[in-house]
Amino acid sequence: MKYDVKDLGLAEAGKKRIEWADKDMPVLRLIRERFERDKPLKGIRVSACLHVTSETANLMRTLKAGGADVVLCASNPLSTQDEVAASLVKDYEIPVFAIKGEDDATYYRHINDALDHHPQMTMDDGADLVSVLHTERPDQVKDIIGGTEETTTGVIRLKSMAEQSVLKYPIVAVNDALTKHFFDNRYGTGQSTVDGILRATNVLLAGKTFVVSGYGWCGRGLAMRANGMGANVVIIEVDPLKALEAVMDGYRVMTSVEAAMIADIWVTATGDLHVIDERHFKVMKDGAIIANSGHFNVEINIPALEAMSEPRREVRPFVDEFLTNDGRRIYLLADGRLVNLAAAEGHPASVMDMSFANQALSAEYMLATGKKLEDTVYPVPADIDADIAKLKLASMGIKIDKLTEEQDKYLHSWEMGT
Secondary structure (H helix, E strand, C coil): CCCECCCHHHHHHHHHHHHHHHCCCHHHHHHHHHHHHHCCCCCCEEEEEECCCHHHHHHHHHHHHCCCEEEEEECCCCCCCHHHHHHHHHCCCCCEECCCCCCHHHHHHHHHHHHCCCCCEEEECCCHHHHHHHHHCHHHHHHCCEEEECCHHHHHHHHHHHHCCCCCCCEEEHHHCHHHHHHHHHHHHHHHHHHHHHHHHCCCCCCCEEEEECCCHHHHHHHHHHHHCCCEEEEECCCHHHHHHHHHCCCEECCHHHHHCCCCEEEECCCCCCCECHHHHCCCCCCEEEEECCCCCCCECHHHHHHCECCCEEEECCEEEEEECCCCEEEEEHHHCEHHHHCCCCCCHHHHHHHHHHHHHHHHHHHHHHHHCCCCEEECCHHHHHHHHHHHHHHCCCCCCCCCHHHHHHHCCCCCCC
16 A cells, blocks of 8 residues: 555554544544445545544545545645554555645645545545646546535635636535534634644733634634633724624724734634735734634745745744844744644544534535536535534434424415514
8 A cells, every 4th residue: 555654653643543533523423334334435536635633534434434445645734643644544544645744845746646546536625636636637537526625715716716617527615514614614713723823832812912814704713712812803804794794793803004013913814815914024013923724824925024034943843933124023833834733733523523524425425416517616415514413413412493383384484474
């Protein structure tokens, strides 16, 4: 079996992490039990480009239980848990191509290693796998039945491809499922991003001015958690509706340059380019901390910061100090990559349980319907979303009411007035 991981000797520790995550993933576990019986993915080659974490490992186990022939590579150079990668190879016989801290050349070589599997289905987090497949290996596209995409950034890229008529097979936008972005993006990103910042810096959030760029679901969750720990939260937005929502939620909203002048900690969560740029670095106060929770490390213009500073130095793991030409210190976390995965462990397993349940069931759906679909981006079917919510509630021991026949009839009628 071909693979590329840091050290197979780490497998024992990795298996413990995988088992620890599994206990908090009851929905995925139920799906895995059914997949083991029914084998809905039997014989299908799947190439997955995801964050190589203990939660992802349990998704890979589920796909394999369903009969899929699975290969996994990393979707970010700093998000890999090396012990988990080792355990997937050694204990579960799943080929993995991922090493924490790999350089860009290795990262893309690993993507090509995953594509050497000649997949019939792709599973992506950020759309790098799909992008490489379309640009460098278009001859393989004819073999693809369909794919899934995990994250906001990836869905944006794929919808752009579809609009330009260059997407060559159908893909389900797992990120857009309500049981994904309402929970994973809001509660998962919110908690894990704060966790990454605190592990990297050990700063006190209470009393700090905490700036969040982007008030999407990730930004909402991050603002909520920072506010809960006593920070003074400032929101930056370009969408007037989201900006207004942030104001009504009790946060200060201002322009990015205004925020740059007062920020103690500034986190980007937009999916866009150069959200923190040279004009912001010029007015930041001494000691400002900047981090990113968007998928790619382009949100912070690191070359611009380097150009106006002495050579960076690492002052703590995942903390680089830039001494600017005018004597101010600016601290960059995790080289501008996903701080929640680079400096911490990513989302809690109980949140990823729903996200990866969507992945598994969407893969099953795509295999059954992909050949009938057009080459565009599709939402997760509403019945899958609802079923996952029901299973999650049941796993938590929570029961809810059902509409009576009379109530259901009323909601579907128009005759009854005041």
